[in-house]
Amino acid sequence: MRTRTLPPYAAYLRVYEPLEAFAAGERERWHSYATAAGRPDRRRVMAREQVAALARAVRTPPVVAPREESGDAYVLHEPDGPYVCPVQERLRCWLAVADFRAGLPDPVADAVLPSAAADEADADLAVWQAEHPDWVPHILTATWHVPVRWFVAFDPGERALVLGAGVRSLVYRARMVDARRRVARTLGVLRKAVEDGAMTAAVEDLGRWLEEWHPRAFVELDYGGLVHLVGDDRLRTDQSSADVAAAMAALTAGDTRTAARAYRRLADRWEAVQMLERSS
Numbered sequence: 426m427r428t429r430t431l432p433p434y435a436a437y438l439r440v441y442e443p444l445e446a447f448a449a450g451e452r453e454r455w456h457s458y459a460t461a462a463g464r465p466d467r468r469r470v471m472a473r474e475q476v477a478a479l480a481r482a483v484r485t486p487p488v489v490a491p492r493e494e495s496g497d498a499y500v501l502h503e504p505d506g507p508y509v510c511p512v513q514e515r516l517r518c519w520l521a522v523a524d525f526r527a528g529l530p531d532p533v534a535d536a537v538l539p540s541a542a543a544d545e546a547d548a549d550l551a552v553w554q555a556e557h558p559d560w561v562p563h564i565l566t567a568t569w570h571v572p573v574r575w576f577v578a579f580d581p582g583e584r585a586l587v588l589g590a591g592v593r594s595l596v597y598r599a600r601m602v603d604a605r606r607r608v609a610r611t612l613g614v615l616r617k618a619v620e621d622g623a624m625t626a627a628v629e630d631l632g633r634w635l636e637e638w639h640p641r642a643f644v645e646l647d648y649g650g651l652v653h654l655v656g657d658d659r660l661r662t663d664q665s666s667a668d669v670a671a672a673m674a675a676l677t678a679g680d681t682r683t684a685a686r687a688y689r690r691l692a693d694r695w696e697a698v699q700m701l702e703r704s705s
Contacts, residue, residue: 433475434701435652437647438565438575440601441501441508446639459500459507468592470497471649474514488537489546489704490518501643508643515560518551522669561637570695573669574627575646577611579603581667587659595648595660602636604644608632611673618676654698665691 444452457624458464463474477491495514500507502704522543531686554560567575579597587594598608608631635644652660668691675684 431567432649433478435568436565436649436651437573437645438567439474439499439510439645439647440563440635440638441499441510441643441645442563442639442645443508444506446642447509453631454509455498455509455511458496458498458551459502459509464500465497467499470499470565471495474512477514478518489522489542490515490549508677509560510645513562516550516553516560517564517566519546522546523550547595548700561634565634569651569699569701571646571648571651571665573691573695574624574631576669576691577608577628577631577667577673579607579646579666581670582663584664584666585644586660588660592659593652593657595652595663595668597646599644601640601642605632605635608635612664612677617683618679628643651698654701663694665694 444456446696447455474495474497492516494516495512497512497514499510499512501510523546542694560684565575576597579599580603583597583599585594585596585598608628612625612628615628619625628679638644668687672684672687672691675681675687
């Protein structure tokens with residue numbers, strides 16, 4: 426499938442698990458999917474998801490979530506076999522509705538999404554959660570920015586930038602054991618050096634999410650459609666993970682001034698991107 430539509434202005438945090446992490450039936454299905462000759466690549470999976478979302482949004486009334494769960498997944502091929510990140514589009518739509526309404530007054534939320542559609546989504550999510558009490562989404566989504574806490578899980582050396590004709594991407598990828606260790610180390614620093622409980626709580630939430638997965642999994646931060654909001658030079662100089670690492674190293678050394686400068690670089694970079702949402 427080809428599309429000239431740009432992907433949504435969103436970033437993604439994905440977890441890829443080895444096939445052994447899935448139950449037997451799922452394991453067989455994902456093995457067949459991952460090894461199929463015609464399997465869609467990353468760009469095609471993202472395009473499929475976007476086209477389906479737009480089709481639901483333009484209906485009257487809008488359709489909040491697909492009737493059936495997506496059969497697509499993102500796939501990594503490693504020497505020890507394929508690693509799979511299910512798209513879970515239906516589940517993520519339900520969760521997105523709940524998050525959206527939680528952040529707005531009811532009259533504003535109802536003006537954007539009819540309450541009947543939101544109530545149906547809430548009911549469907551409740552039923553699903555009752556049947557799958559231990560499941561969590563393999564993908565987290567953030568629109569118009571990358572949450573600062575996501576960078577904590579990655580080393581600057583894991584950054585991969587691609588700039589070419591028709592292809593632009595910025596991705597970090599780490600082994601789960603490394604990501605967990607970095608989050609734990611950062612939490613130790615924050616608890617000692619920072620009084621902002623919200624920042625510490627946000628990193629704690631990330632740590633709990635990472636603990637849900639197989640220890641041999643990979644975690645990936647994908648700038649997704651955000652790469653289309655800035656030019657090539659801005660992407661080349663975007664060293665957000667390095668800024669977070671510098672801030673943490675400075676805090677560890679007790680150098681709050683250097684830590685503040687590193688954090689300010691990071692905050693200014695993403696505030697400039699978020700301003701584009703308000704001007705659009």
